[in-house]
Amino acid sequence: MLRFSANYIFPVNGKPIRNGIVVLDSKNIVVDIVDPKGNEKEYESMEFHNGVIVPGFVNTHCHLELSHLKGKLKQTDGIASFVSQIRNLRRVETIEITDSINQAISILEKNGTVAIGDICNTNDSFNAKRKSDIYFHNFIELFGLNSSEAGKKMSSALKIFNSIYRTKGAKSLTPHSTYSISDELWRMINIELKKSSSIASIHYGESLQEYQILKNRTGQLAENFNALKFPINLPDCSNPFEVVERFIPRTSQTLFIHNTFSTREEVLQLINHFDDSFFVLCPSSNLFIEGKLPDLPMLIELGANLAIGTDSLASSDTLSVFDQVIILLNKFPEVSFTDAIKWATLNGAKALNIDSIYGSFEIGKSPGLNLITDFDFNTMKPTSKSRVKRLI
Ligand SMILES: [Zn+2]
Structure with missing residues (x-):
């Protein structure tokens, strides 16, 4: 003992x-x-x-495969310029990508992270994950605004999905956001979500530009897509809620990532519509990309299930969940440590459906132990x- x-x-x-x-x-x-x-x-x-x-921390939203972008991007004034910066970066060698992932995982292990909801657009991270004792829920992410390429996008995501083996954890196909997926691809994602009934994780309410493009196809995101000559085959929905209401099954446990610009009315709609909704806060990334944090007092008042993520090293200089807790406690002094630590542990474990093992000190669980000095x-x-x- x-x-x-x-x-x-x-x-x-x-x-x-x-x-x-x-x-x-x-x-x-x-x-x-x-x-x-x-x-x-x-x-x-x-x-x-x-x-x-x-207990050990649960990082509910991360993109380990972007770890090589640490320190390479400038603080931005919105998601459109963040995405453009990533698009314009030089291609890097695979070895640089895998080294940065290995390094990130070893830091995550040291800073007491026991489970991660990780977004994957490639299979770059799978080897490194196999060597770690961290639990990974791999969310294989789909996006693409060109309806005619929807089939291609789905089959390449399925290929990545099927290439995961012998990692400790789970996997699911998931939509990227409400502004980056064509009507046709959404239909395919909807079929997959219904079939698998696994967890969905979607970037939501991260930027005002997301509301603009859905409302009337204007704003910086629309301008960037037009400049790149991307067809914008968005579904016929005029706001982010309408998109998720139509295409993510009500019964799918869904993680809404960011919620920086989500209104009270919208959060209520999401809570009431979905059987199991989680609202994931990634404060260091929100400050980097938008210079703004979600309306945390409103989310608490509405009884939203809150969890914590870090997003990637492209938009956050840290993958430590504890650092996110500190940002939230500093910006919202009315929040108690007891509540914040629950978001960082038990709620994250519930969001990833692993609360029978992680998230709290209860007999029979093996949640990991962290000391805070x-x-x-x-x-x-x-x-x-x-x-x-x-x-x-
Ligand atoms: Zn993200």
Whole structure:
């Protein structure tokens, strides 16, 4: 038995426990959670740490295959200029791509990430994933505005989907966004989603330009597509909600990524329409691409299921979920650490359907253990000096 204790244990499914102890067996499965209630005693094989212990983090939205773009893009004024910058970058050698993915995964392991929802447009990341003990849900992403190429897009996505083997985790086909998929491709995605009933993950409400292009085919995104002579065969929908309402089955568990510009009315529509909706916050990326964060108080007030992602190293200088928690706590001082840590752990695990193993300290789970140092016990929040140390 291994016993880990700290000033506080955050089991996440219950209140923080002062001087609590998490007991693990040799396979790192939780066998007990002890609340000493003031009667602390010494145990053999117990490690006591200064700080708080939380479960392993779940990064619900990442693009590992873009890791080689770290530091290569300029801060932008919207998604259109971000996409153009990526399009105009020189091609890089495969070895550079795979090295950067390996490096990113080893940093993720060190900073206490136990599971990742990762968007894949290629099979570049699969070898590296096979070597890691992180759980990956690979979302094979589809996009393309030219209806006549829909069949080609679907078959190449299926090829990537079928090339995943022996990775720890799950996989599903998923749409990129409401503004980048033709009517015909949406029909095919709809058929696949109905058939598989697996999780969908879609970039949603990330930019005002997304609302503009759907409303009347104008704005920077439309201009860029026109300049590139891309046909814009969008479905006949005038806003992002209409698109997802029509093409993502109500019963598909759906992750809405970003929600930077989603309105109260829209969030309510999404919550009411879908059986299981999750709203994934990627604050460092939102600040880089749009200079704006989602209306978090509104999302909390509406009872949205919140989770946390990092997006890619192209738009975020960090893949640490804890860094995202710190940004949110700094920008929204009314948010408690207890809530934010739930989004970073248990809610992410629920979003990826892995909460029977990850996300909280409960008997039978093996969620990983992270220590957060330099914690302020008066405010019950981390400080600027706080760091994450993976214990298990
Ligand atoms: Zn993304």
